[in-house]
Amino acid sequence: MAFVLEGLKVADFTWVGVGPITMKSLADHGATVVHVESRNRVEVLRNAPPFKDREPGIDRGSFFANFNSSKYGVGLDLRNPKAIEVAKRLIGWADVVAESFTPGTMSRLGLDYESVKAWKQEIIYFSSCQLGQTGPWASQPGYGTQLAALAGFYHLGSWPDKEPAGPYGAYTDFISPRFGVTAVLAALEHRRRTGDGVHIDLSQLEAGIQFLGPYVMEALNNHHEPELIGNRDELASPHGAFPCEGDLDANGFPDRWIVIAVFNDTQWGRLCDVMGNPLWARSSKFADLHSRKVNEDELERFLAEWTNQHEGEGLMQRLQSAGVPSGLVQNCEDLYKDQQLLHWGGFVELEHAVIGKHNYDGLAFHLSKTPGELRMPAPALGQHNGHVYKDILGMDPEEFDAFESEGVFT
Amino acid sequence: MPGAELPLSPYRVLDLTLEDGHLCGRTLADLGAEVIKIEPPAGDPSRFRGPFYENIPDPERSFTFWFQNLNKRGITLDINTVKGQQLLRRLAKSSDVIIESYPTGFMDSLGLGEEGLCLENSGLIVASISGFGRSGPHSGYHSPDIVVQAMGGLMYVTGDDDRPPLRIMPPQGYAHGAMEAAVGVMYALIHKGRTGQGQQVEASAQQAVLWSLMNATGMWDLNQVNVRREGALRGGVFGQPRKRLNWPCKDGFVTVTVVGSAAASTGNSTQNLVSWMIEEGFAQDFLAYYDFEAVDWADLAAEEYDLVIKPFHDFFNSKTKAELFEGALKRRIILYPVSTMTDHGRNMQLKDRKFFVKVAHPELGTEIIYPAPAVVFGGERLPVRRRPPLLGEHNREVYVQDLGISGDDLAEMAEESVI
16 A cells, blocks of 8 residues: 655654654655764664663664654764765755754754755755744753743643642653644645745744643633642542552552543442442432532542452443443553553554564554555664665765765764 | 645635544644534533633633634534534535544444545545544543543653642643644645545544653563653652752742763753852852763762752752743753743743734634744744634534525524524
């Protein structure tokens, strides 16, 4: 079956999260993506865990691999003046150029949009960074770990009486790529109709805020900071995570939880049935949504006593079968055993040149006629130098050898 | 973006989603598609979810509905009625995309599944958004946002380890799923542009949430380690002592990783921070000579860590978020404020980039501030073209002008609660 982006060529100068994930999507859907990196300034994620056998090594980690499936990888040291000429040849070949450096970096190299456009008018040029290409803070360096703080996710991912916590990791790095891919594909559509290229400027902060819209609007229009409400919900009760019986996890923590969310009195009735209609649940204190909201502390204590006597997965199945929204709070070990994810294609095993067989996160949407696919494992650093420079760019062997010996491909 | 034409201007999208899918159509609308939000006659459920403008609960004042339906037109239609189903089929004939997020099997049961709809329009793209996908053991599960955040692995790693796992509001599971559907629709539109063919797009919110776990899935796969939630600290994945990420300051918190090793890839951030502290008399002598580059922070003993970070605590506590961030910008320190939503209104970067726009809501006699679309396309931010629709606002425009239904028939359908 043909891939939707068959024939599209991408010069991928991005690194870390947003840029690589955005370009990975194009690669998984058939584009030829050449990912450019250098041993002289190693891509940050190549030095971050997890590593095979817990032994660090730039080609031993799955952090980088997960974000760079289906791509060719080349070494190119952009600090070497001769590398700039090679970069221009790569850009000359490409339909799409992508970069995610701190703004100004590509201009200093003479590889920014305006420079490229001067000799390649139809180029689609994607720039992603923390705060956008323009503005007083544009050149502030950083990662999604800090950007998640600036966007508001650490504040909102907290209990009202605790220090800001938030989700694990560089959360906004996983929001921004969706806006990146849709914009690049829109640019392709625009070019198909008009023949014109375009520059896309994607700010990770502005993309992150799209996931917080209603709360930002409350703050700016009502001049009122949204309240932190833990796991509760204005339209449901009970609505939260409750402890379950279960084994200790791999780290030795008794940490099994089930979420239960009751949005109306019908669902409450069903929950009571599954609980065997205990006396406490028949109290008028919990008879309707309003009463349950008023007496929510007490309700949660009773419910937790009940859930604590049950194993989580079985309880979820019983509740869902009875029509009560519920779900196991899954850790990553659980995710690999989840029958639904298994059915969906939640993880994809590929054989990496150094790591060997390991799992990549699967695609989150399926297309019936032109499905994407993780077509190749992520490249080891410089793995495809020969193929890309000689076969794709048509470099003759002597020139290739000369560049290589001068460290241009390092 | 040159001229009036936007990249998706030629395309018409019917948005039948509930609040778990709105962001998909919103994204296509931002890129220029003509998106028609189709609501049940009683109104989309998200019109009844807060927060509300001026805290007055009202279906025409919900920030949740407003934000997710900006740039769309809106009509009402009861697809549970035979007439409603006929109307939807007529609309589908002249549309390019239908997005829906009803429980699995519901559209099919009404004869409105992709097979029924595509019969008369082979170019139609039908996108379905659900919690878990449309087949498989959990496909029939109820999937409100908290269930998706739990089952996708996000809750387990959010919050504090001495508390239950925590859900992030506003609903993140819905947003992840809807955005993956938007990406899928874009690929389908590219294929349609080339071949004229439509196809089916299916998004799983659970799988979309899983994508937000960074390297945690890999941690289990390669090293059999379960990443846990760590509160304001980080770094204890392999059992090492955790290091502080979010630090209290005078008026809130800031985020900074106080390490210097090459592996942290923070350049000279920590050294620059220490230089600032020295200038202001906050660093004891030892800190001036402390070699942050040489220390492997993962293995640093707790006593030494506590000793080293004390001056940092004192320094941060002496300044506000804004003062610390201003200094960080000048000195190239990777330190950012832990923002509240209110802070965004004071964010000079967002102001300079005209990220917040005022949109007129004439029926309320006021302008409402919205975050604009995220993408700057060809030097111009994707525009806000219209405020979110009032309930049934474009019924006449769509049914009478576009479909050619007579005014009398429209009145009759309203009478019968079809629209």
